[in-house]
Amino acid sequence: MRDRRSFLKFGAGVAIGSVAATIPAMASTNDCGPAIKWDETHDIIIIGSGFGGLSSAINIKRSGIKSVLVLEKMLQFGGNSAINGGWFAVPGNPIQVSEGVKDSPALLVQDQIAAGRGMASEEHLTAIANRALDAFNLCVDSGVRFREGFNMLVGGHSIARAVRTVDGTGGEITRNLYKVAKSEGVDLRNQQYVEDFIMENNKVIGLKVRRNFRYPDLTTGEIVFIKANKGVVVATGGFAMNKQLCKLLDPSIDPTMDCTNAKGATGEVTLTAMSHGALAVHMNMIQTGHWGSPDEGGFGWSNALLSITWHEGMVVSVLNGKRFMNERADRKYCSDRILANRYEDNSPAYPIAFFNYNDHPDDDRVVRALRDEMAWKMDSVEQMATKFNIDPKTLQESIDLHNKHVAERKDPLFDRVMDTAKHLAPPFVVSRIWPKVHYCMGGLKTDLGCRVIGSKNLEPMKNLYAVGEATGGVHGTTRLSSCACLEGLAGGFIVAETINSDNKV
Known part of the structure; x- marks a missing residue:
């Protein structure tokens, strides 16, 4: 059994995005010495700073948990969320209400299930859709500006329910949520490459992190060990920029297609979680943007x-x-x-x-x-x-x-x-x-509370959570437009409640 004395270690100097870089080799116990010396300790560590990561950080902090740390691999915060199209599916949004349009979370889920072609999780989609207005209000209260009077019927939906940011990008959301998170005491750090989870039996107790990492050189920065008292939240998004991994998972991907993702969307954290026994599903379902x-x-x-x-x-x-x-x-x-x-x-x-x-x-x-x-x-x-x-x-x-x-x-x-x-x-x-490769439908399987499921016993792993595109088995074959923003932001509310319940805060 791997524990805090025996953990995974990445080979140095391998380019990020290759499977060789993301599947580590076993290190001996001598690499750690008799016990890990923690460089610092936090209650919650969130990996990733997109919609899911920032919403989780704000909601967890507001729930009463004191020390919340966000780690971002790249130089810029926001990841894929910052460059997305700024579309946000919100059933019951103010424009619908003002125009007398009848909509509901259940109707949204009905459309999503049809698009999922029999592979979607109605329970997960319902849990997410039920927090749509909470997520929308978080954005508005944080200073996010949406286009006045804009409420659009987008592909695959049966009713107009998509609002859009003023500048047509998700950056309007991530910039404002970042400011709120920082102002409320969340510790946000960029250039932090997570090399491994530190485990104690089946429980995540911390992370091995390469601090001051300079993408994509894995020889840069210094190694630190950060303890997580109450849990780690994976909000790293998908792996669409890891072309070698995508080809292994789905050989049918057309080589003539480009990719819409930010360079950092390469999936190392997902693969590392899998190496510790996390269950991943639907990994071969890689969606294209038409x-x-x-x-x-x-x-x-x-x-x-x-x-x-x-x-x-x-x-x-x-x-x-x-x-x-x-x-x-x-x-x-x-x-x-x-x-x-x-x-x-x-x-x-x-x-x-x-x-x-x-x-x-x-x-x-x-x-x-x-x-x-x-x-x-x-x-x-x-x-x-x-x-x-x-x-x-x-x-x-x-x-x-x-x-x-x-x-x-x-x-x-x-x-x-x-x-x-x-x-x-x-x-x-x-x-x-x-079309361009756009979104990974697969990822870490979670329960309805965002707890990551273990592959050995199909039970939640202790202290390990996941939100947003890093999860799998939610949308099925196809994710509808404007639902990525919803999923990430809503997940922050759900995971905050779960973490408080698990730790009885």
């Missing part, structure tokens, strides 16, 4: 720009100039259909997505996309057809058919909801689309 553009790297502007296209415009194949999907469906459906567009040599035939330029000439999403040349202004159907090598007659026919469906408010081809679709006429804003 709103990616091949004309920019990483997350980019395409997510924001295409939020217009999905509602108002249309998508056509460059192979035949015709529509081929329901633009308002969930991510898996759309990604699968986009990826099917191939030339005879199997190379990508990037579909084009477009909407009316004159409806959004000063919209920051349009201005940025045109400036960075990930989209183009096309003054005629002929110009668009020439640029993308499409038969102009067929393209015009597809637009005419779309306009007919707009007038009828019915799409007999793909059953798209046409409530926001617009009559299309040039000039157009046109972009190419191709």
